[in-house]
Amino acid sequence: xxxxxxxxxxxxxxxxxxxxxxxxxxxxxxxxxxxxxxxxxxxxxxxxxxxxxxxxxxxxxxxxxxxxxxxxxxxxxxxxxxxxxxxxxxxxxxxxxxxxxxxxxxxxxxxxxxxxxxxxxxxxxxxxxxxxxxxxxxxxxxxxxxxxxxxxxxxxxxxxxxxxxxxxxxxxxxxxxxxxxxxxxxxxxxxxxxxxxxxxxxxxxxxxxxxxxxxxxxxxxxxxxxxxxxxxxxxxxxxxxxxxxxxxxxxxxxxxxxxxxxxxxxxxxxxxxxxxxxxxxxxxxxxxxxxxxxxxxxxxxxxxxxxxxxxxxxxx
Ligand code: NAP
Numbered sequence: 664x665x666x667x668x669x670x671x672x673x674x675x676x677x678x679x680x681x682x683x684x685x686x687x688x689x690x691x692x693x694x695x696x697x698x699x700x701x702x703x704x705x706x707x708x709x710x711x712x713x714x715x716x717x718x719x720x721x722x723x724x725x726x727x728x729x730x731x732x733x734x735x736x737x738x739x740x741x742x743x744x745x746x747x748x749x750x751x752x753x754x755x756x757x758x759x760x761x762x763x764x765x766x767x768x769x770x771x772x773x774x775x776x777x778x779x780x781x782x783x784x785x786x787x788x789x790x791x792x793x794x795x796x797x798x799x800x801x802x803x804x805x806x807x808x809x810x811x812x813x814x815x816x817x818x819x820x821x822x823x824x825x826x827x828x829x830x831x832x833x834x835x836x837x838x839x840x841x842x843x844x845x846x847x848x849x850x851x852x853x854x855x856x857x858x859x860x861x862x863x864x865x866x867x868x869x870x871x872x873x874x875x876x877x878x879x880x881x882x883x884x885x886x887x888x889x890x891x892x893x894x895x896x897x898x899x900x901x902x903x904x905x906x907x908x909x910x911x912x913x914x915x916x917x918x919x920x921x922x923x924x925x926x927x928x929x930x931x932x933x934x935x936x937x938x939x940x941x942x943x944x945x946x947x948x949x950x951x952x953x954x955x956x957x958x959x960x961x962x963x964x965x966x967x968x969x970x971x972x973x974x975x976x977x978x979x
Contacts, residue, residue: 692750694956697739698723699732701757701766701786708788709756712945716952718752728762729769736773739780745959752781752955760786760819761851771962781961783951783968788944789819790965791951794972795944796820796882796907796935797827802976803926803933804905807832810878812863814838814871814892814916815885817848820909824882827969829858838865838874856965872896875903883908883916894919898930911937943979947972 696718698705705723713721724735739751755767763786770782785791800806806828813825816837829835829852837860839845845862852860865871871891875881879902885891887910897903898919910916915936920929924936950971951963 692743692747693719695719695751696721696952696955697735697751697753699727699735699753699755699766699770700725701727701755701759701762706756706787709754709785712948713754713952716949717956718952727766729765732766732769733773736770740774740778745777748780748959749956751959752783752952752961754952754955755782755784756786758787758819760789760822762786763789763819764855767964780959781955781957781963783955783961783963785948785951785963785968787819788948789823790963790968791948791972792820792909792944793823793827793884794965794969795940795947795976796909797824797831797969798972798976799926799935799940799943800828800880800882800905800907801831801973803935804880806880809833809880809904810902811835811880811882812838812875812878814865814874814881814883815889816860816882817844818884818886821882821884822848822852823965824884824909825860826852826856826858826965828880828882829860830856830966830969833880835859836861836863836874838863838871840864840866868892868896875900877902879904881906881917883910885910885916887912888914889916890914890918891916892918897932900932903932905933905935907935907940909937911941943972943976946979947975950975 696713703725705725710721757763767784811828811833813821816825817839825835825837842864849860849862863874865874883891908916911922920934922936922938924934925939
């Protein structure tokens with residue numbers, strides 16, 4: 664007899680012993696992922712990966728801020744018994760990393776002893792994408808002591824990537840079209856990660872070509888479909904050792920590369936294209952979702968997501 668019918672029969676006959684109730688609740692305890700997005704519409708990409716990572720039901724909420732999230736967090740932390748709370752988790756996303764960080768912090772403020780669920784921050788795929796790209800660079804060559812430039816590094820992916828490169832011991836700069844914006848982002852990175860990143864104003868491709876002179880590593884994290892360097896602007900750079908480009912929408916961020924490049928040699932430089940390291944990004948994102956359901960105390964953000972990426976990059 665199906666579980667639902669057995670349960671209904673017990674209820675109707677008025678003999679639902681607590682042990683049996685517990686047994687059935689365990690059998691039907693679904694892995695619920697609450698997708699809290701700072702944008703109006705929760706990202707479809709994150710919903711799909713959530714299911715692929717092992718969530719059995721994904722509930723998306725958009726337009727969330729620290730001011731309107733309280734009742735949603737309370738609903739997540741108060742409903743299940745302590746041993747069952749690992750089956751509820753929260754994913755914070757959205758296109759704005761600063762808004763995401765604020766929401767992520769606000770969610771955790773409502774946790775208290777015994778009443779918490781696992782939580783992950785990945786605004787615009789920032790942590791998982793940056794972690795996958797930097798982890799692939801780390802297995803391809805040495806990062807410590809090298810000069811790295813994150814082109815158009817003011818977006819969510821670039822900010823996280825700059826921090827991760829700096830954590831690996833690289834001397835990191837980011838470019839942006841406005842010095843004010845680039846400086847503000849470097850300050851945000853310093854406040855969050857306590858690493859120094861240098862801002863560079865580079866309005867066009869020519870200025871970005873100058874910015875990468877004497878550099879060993881270039882990581883391009885510009886908006887989709889925006890070329891940041893022409894082929895000629897990097898192919899003859901004598902110090903350049905490695906390039907990764909996060910943009911998979913033509914034209915690519917780095918002209919003369921291919922989005923499928925998987926650590927291949929072009930003009931004496933190791934190239935990682937967006938799809939080339941994208942398979943690690945997806946595997947990592949899924950692995951993080953699975954990790955959320957291992958207990959109710961996981962707090963996944965840049966540092967531990969990057970650690971996992973480095974482990975996975977060895978074999979992926
Ligand atoms: P984003 O916020 O959309 O853009 C990053 C930066 O690009 C912006 O801060 C802006 O910097 C610069 N930019 C915008 N328009 C520009 C233009 N016309 N010319 C020059 N620079 C311009 O990007 P993101 O969300 O961080 O994502 C970075 C890249 O990763 C995107 O291409 C995205 O599609 C890709 N992505 C890849 C994966 C993957 O698995 N491979 C996953 C997620 C995202 P300034 O205004 O400061 O100049």
